[in-house]
Amino acid sequence: MHKITNSGWVEVVTGCMFSGKTEELLRRLRRAEIAGQEVAVFKPSLDDRYGEGTVGSHNGRQWDATIVNPEENVWDITEELNGEQVVAIDEANFFTNELVEVCEELAADGRRVIISGTDQTFRAEPFEPLPQLITLAEYVDKYQAICTQCGEPASRNQRLIDGEPAHVDDPTIMVGAEESYEARCRNCHTLRTD
Numbered sequence: 001m002h003k004i005t006n007s008g009w010v011e012v013v014t015g016c017m018f019s020g021k022t023e024e025l026l027r028r029l030r031r032a033e034i035a036g037q038e039v040a041v042f043k044p045s046l047d048d049r050y051g052e053g054t055v056g057s058h059n060g061r062q063w064d065a066t067i068v069n070p071e072e073n074v075w076d077i078t079e080e081l082n083g084e085q086v087v088a089i090d091e092a093n094f095f096t097n098e099l100v101e102v103c104e105e106l107a108a109d110g111r112r113v114i115i116s117g118t119d120q121t122f123r124a125e126p127f128e129p130l131p132q133l134i135t136l137a138e139y140v141d142k143y144q145a146i147c148t149q150c151g152e153p154a155s156r157n158q159r160l161i162d163g164e165p166a167h168v169d170d171p172t173i174m175v176g177a178e179e180s181y182e183a184r185c186r187n188c189h190t191l192r193t194d
Helices: 022-036 077-078 100-109 130-136
Strands: 011-013 041-042 054-056 063-064 066-069 086-089 110-119 139-143 156-161 181-184
Touching: 011 022, 011 100, 011 130, 022 054, 022 063, 022 139, 041 054, 041 077, 054 181, 077 100, 077 110, 086 100, 086 130, 100 110, 100 181, 110 130, 139 181
Parallel strands: 011 110, 011 139, 041 066, 041 086, 086 110
Antiparallel strands: 054 063, 156 181
């Protein structure tokens, strides 16, 4: 809680895949825990890459989390709390826009809310609700990865199907890691349109 205003706030950690978003989220949680703050962590039920009930980064770090159905039970986040001052939500891009209201309520209740998620789809379009969360947040950090093709800073998610760029009409959400995605720069990012 901010000492002068006695209010909470929202922090957003965003960027493309493999840029270190979840690693940064976990770093902030470790620091909050060291400071003696109670922490509650939530993740969408869609993301089972690192096991159920665990927020994990690509480099192997993990934190226990409560699973939430991102389309039906977003308000469960507020109901699951038991006085925790810090509330973290990973993979916010898998939630509906209702997450924005949940975060507003949590911050209004004096909590520090830390959001992590990618802000772009594999088409390089805004990935809701991240753009809205970025707008309401007091603090925003956007991370970049390294382009797997040229080594430049990467800001895009390149989806791959059998090693080839995905078609522009493919579904927006497809949970995956290195087997399905690469970080790419603007110039190396491609989509199939045939």
